[in-house]
Amino acid sequence: MKEVLIxxxxxxxxxxxxxxxxxAHSRSRTLAGALTEKPAPRKRIYASQWESRxxxxxxxxxxxxxxxxxxxxxxxxxxxxxxxxxxxxxLCLGCGMCELAxxxxxxxxxxxxxxxxKCDRCPELEVPACVTACxxxxxxxxxxxxxxxxxxxxxxxxxxxxxxKS
Amino acid sequence: MKIKSVDKASLKMLDxxxxxxxxxxxxxxxxxxxQCGFGELGICCRNxxxxxxxxxxxxxEPHEGVCGANADTIVTRNLLRMIxxxxxxxxxxxxxxxxxxxxxxxxxAPDYPIKDETKLQTLAQECGIPVEGRSAREIALDLSxxxxxxxxxxxxxxxxxxxxxxxxxxxxxKLGITPRGIDREVVESMHRTHMGVDTDYxxxxxxxxxxxxxxxxxxxxxxxxxxDVLFGTPQPVKGRCNLGVIKADQVNIILHGHxxxxxxxxVFAARDPELLAQxxxxxxSGINVCxxxxxxxxxxxxxxxxxxxNFLQQELAxxxxxxxxxxxxxxxxxxSLPQVASCYHTKIISTSPKAVFPGAEHVxxxxxxxxxxxxxxxxxxxDNFPNRKPERVSIPNEEMQYMGGFxxxxxxxxxGGSLDPLLEAVKSGAIQGIVGIVGCNNxxxxxxxxxxxxxxxxxxxxxxxVETGCAAIACAKAGLLLPEAAAEAGEGLGAVCRALGIxxxxxxxxCVDISRILVVASALANALNxxxxxxxxxxxxxxxxxxxxxxxxxxxVASGIFTVLGLAPPILGSGNLTALLTAGAQDVVGAxxxxxxxxxxAAKLIVSHVGQKRRALGL
Numbered sequence: 092m093k094e095v096l097i098x099x100x101x102x103x104x105x106x107x108x109x110x111x112x113x114x115a116h117s118r119s120r121t122l123a124g125a126l127t128e129k130p131a132p133r134k135r136i137y138a139s140q141w142e143s144r145x146x147x148x149x150x151x152x153x154x155x156x157x158x159x160x161x162x163x164x165x166x167x168x169x170x171x172x173x174x175x176x177x178x179x180x181x182l183c184l185g186c187g188m189c190e191l192a193x194x195x196x197x198x199x200x201x202x203x204x205x206x207x208x209k210c211d212r213c214p215e216l217e218v219p220a221c222v223t224a225c226x227x228x229x230x231x232x233x234x235x236x237x238x239x240x241x242x243x244x245x246x247x248x249x250x251x252x253x254x255x256k257s
Numbered sequence: 258m259k260i261k262s263v264d265k266a267s268l269k270m271l272d273x274x275x276x277x278x279x280x281x282x283x284x285x286x287x288x289x290x291x292q293c294g295f296g297e298l299g300i301c302c303r304n305x306x307x308x309x310x311x312x313x314x315x316x317x318e319p320h321e322g323v324c325g326a327n328a329d330t331i332v333t334r335n336l337l338r339m340i341x342x343x344x345x346x347x348x349x350x351x352x353x354x355x356x357x358x359x360x361x362x363x364x365x366a367p368d369y370p371i372k373d374e375t376k377l378q379t380l381a382q383e384c385g386i387p388v389e390g391r392s393a394r395e396i397a398l399d400l401s402x403x404x405x406x407x408x409x410x411x412x413x414x415x416x417x418x419x420x421x422x423x424x425x426x427x428x429x430x431k432l433g434i435t436p437r438g439i440d441r442e443v444v445e446s447m448h449r450t451h452m453g454v455d456t457d458y459x460x461x462x463x464x465x466x467x468x469x470x471x472x473x474x475x476x477x478x479x480x481x482x483x484x485d486v487l488f489g490t491p492q493p494v495k496g497r498c499n500l501g502v503i504k505a506d507q508v509n510i511i512l513h514g515h516x517x518x519x520x521x522x523x524v525f526a527a528r529d530p531e532l533l534a535q536x537x538x539x540x541x542s543g544i545n546v547c548x549x550x551x552x553x554x555x556x557x558x559x560x561x562x563x564x565x566x567n568f569l570q571q572e573l574a575x576x577x578x579x580x581x582x583x584x585x586x587x588x589x590x591x592x593s594l595p596q597v598a599s600c601y602h603t604k605i606i607s608t609s610p611k612a613v614f615p616g617a618e619h620v621x622x623x624x625x626x627x628x629x630x631x632x633x634x635x636x637x638x639x640d641n642f643p644n645r646k647p648e649r650v651s652i653p654n655e656e657m658q659y660m661g662g663f664x665x666x667x668x669x670x671x672x673g674g675s676l677d678p679l680l681e682a683v684k685s686g687a688i689q690g691i692v693g694i695v696g697c698n699n700x701x702x703x704x705x706x707x708x709x710x711x712x713x714x715x716x717x718x719x720x721x722x723v724e725t726g727c728a729a730i731a732c733a734k735a736g737l738l739l740p741e742a743a744a745e746a747g748e749g750l751g752a753v754c755r756a757l758g759i760x761x762x763x764x765x766x767x768c769v770d771i772s773r774i775l776v777v778a779s780a781l782a783n784a785l786n787x788x789x790x791x792x793x794x795x796x797x798x799x800x801x802x803x804x805x806x807x808x809x810x811x812x813x814v815a816s817g818i819f820t821v822l823g824l825a826p827p828i829l830g831s832g833n834l835t836a837l838l839t840a841g842a843q844d845v846v847g848a849x850x851x852x853x854x855x856x857x858x859a860a861k862l863i864v865s866h867v868g869q870k871r872r873a874l875g876l
Contacts, residue, residue, distance in 0.1 A: 103295060
């Protein structure tokens with residue numbers, strides 16, 4: 092199944108992904124509407140930085156999710172069919188064990204009430220909002236296999252198209 | 258974990274800010290990370306409502322905005338607006354000084370007497386205004402009127418541009434970039450960058466150079482010259498600087514902003530015997546007026562008033578807990594000041610209708626009743642003295658002496674009446690060249706470090722350094738503005754400094770006073786019968802942040818001076834514009850920009866450039 096994959100070299104830190112994510116998780120689903128909502132909608136993807144290098148980071152929907160393992164109420168769970176690790180607000184205590192457990196630091200909180208928010212891979216959209224929003228294609232929605240295959244093809248080009256020249 | 262500053266006083270106050278949970282520019286910069294790459298590269302356009310548009314920096318779609326503008330157009334339009342904004346700030350300042358003089362000689366500004374009649378006469382004669390048998394008022398009326406006329410469209414030329422070498426004026430005329438009017442060029446910049454007007458990046462750049470010239474040889478130069486007429490032409494003067502000039506036992510007033518029409522008056526208002534008595538009655542031993550940033554430089558140059566610090570220290574001064582009032586007018590004033598001040602008893606008092614800050618107390622200041630308002634403001638500070646909480650006070654003891662006041666006139670006088678000795682020293686190689694180090698601070702870099710490193714490297718290489726603005730304050734705090742600093746200079750420069758009793762780094766004033774550097778450069782070029790671009794000169798803005806700095810860099814390059822910036826401007830999104838400004842400009846205006854973040858490398862670039870110019874002149 093498709094995942095949100097990252098090309099960090101293409102990230103310019105514009106935070107369009109953050110904006111789109113928050114809007115996609117607002118009640119009105121529009122930027123203008125989302126601006127005045129209370130509580131304010133929250134992003135679930137993070138435009139991050141290490142030294143001068145920028146990159147987006149969101150939930151990896153891990154195969155062996157640590158957040159699911161530590162969640163005391165079962166509000167975090169992994170759907171084995173879709174691969175999505177999803178979070179149910181109704182069961183959430185806001186205890187924060189998932190925040191502590193997540194190795195990627197991509198678990199956030201609601202603006203009011205402190206219940207957890209995390210990436211849900213936009214189940215109502217064909218393509219997650221962050222991917223659609225990214226202006227430089229640093230975020231891709233594809234099967235990992237496709238990406239790996241295109242990398243292999245690129246190697247082929249290097250080997251043969253270059254070799255052809257010399 | 259990068260250090261924030263090399264200035265101990267600043268580091269102490271940053272620790273205090275952390276302890277007291279007060280955020281400063283440094284924390285806010287961290288909050289802003291990562292900063293948007295489209296903005297950094299200049300490839301974001303918001304000039305019309307079909308946008309906002311962005312160009313892909315990696316060569317893919319979109320290559321153009323909705324209107325069809327490509328990266329070259331978008332980046333260059335954005336740069337032109339930065340130049341226009343910077344030029345507007347300087348030129349509006351110049352207009353204010355000219356207006357004050359104009360009003361004063363008509364009797365509407367009694368607190369602004371003409372303090373330098375000699376300069377008034379010299380300037381008037383230069384401008385073709387008769388002086389024989391005429392009163393200072395009559396001459397000044399004509400002079401200020403002439404200056405004000407240069408802001409519009411009818412006159413069509415700038416008087417003080419005549420000072421430039423003929424070769425340079427001919428080049429500007431050939432390029433079609435001779436400035437025609439001070440406000441006019443700024444207005445045309447805004448017009449050209451409107452949707453659907455100038456699209457060609459070279460054409461836009463040429464007008465950008467013209468707009469910057471209308472600042473350097475127009476707005477800024479009038480600001481300098483007429484401020485000298487009104488407040489006195491600076492002469493060598495000594496004073497003290499850094500946060501240690503704030504005094505625990507006195508009413509501390511910090512003057513921040515730019516225009517001496519405010520700061521000069523307050524300096525004298527605070528000397529009023531009645532106000533001093535009031536201060537003593539409130540329990541203080543006196544009233545301690547200190548400057549900050551450019552207005553600090555104006556009163557430093559003319560009166561040796563202590564300077565509390567430069568741009569990045571404005572919040573830190575308040576954090577000492579010992580400032581009764583920070584009085585501000587325009588430019589470089591952080592909107593965060595009222596927020597920081599609210600953590601203490603400090604009042605932020607705004608004075609200009611052009612610069613109102615939520616959270617500050619606004620006391621409108623104008624030239625008609627200046628002294629009365631000034632005294633009222635000083636009284637507000639005195640009244641605030643009892644509100645100071647001693648347990649919140651911590652004034653760093655770092656304080657340094659400086660020598661400033663090196664106007665062109667003062668330099669000529671120090672040399673014995675003409676620039677010839679300087680020329681001889683340059684010819685003999687005792688002084689290899691002259692470099693202007695100017696500009697702001699920027700929390701993206703280590704505060705003051707870039708200024709100090711570059712200055713020290715250059716003087717070691719026998720290059721005379723002239724400075725203005727926050728750069729000058731940085732070097733003042735490190736003791737480089739003292740004759741004793743000649744010990745850090747190379748043999749040749751050191752000997753000249755010791756012979757004349759001057760520092761190897763000359764403080765020439767505020768940012769508008771970079772016009773003084775243009776005057777010196779012109780005079781040297783005329784003496785050698787060459788163009789400014791032939792001289793062994795360079796300019797550097799190692800820690801720049803403001804749009805004013807962009808205008809200054811542009812007019813320096815347009816005037817033929819190689820200019821090194823410590824941070825890239827937002828132009829890298831256009832390879833063509835970057836190439837034009839860093840290489841192509843050589844064949845157009847005889848000078849280029851360079852960007853070099855490492856000050857040691859910047860020094861090497863400059864030393865090499867200076868050497869090359871010397872060889873070309875046969876020196």
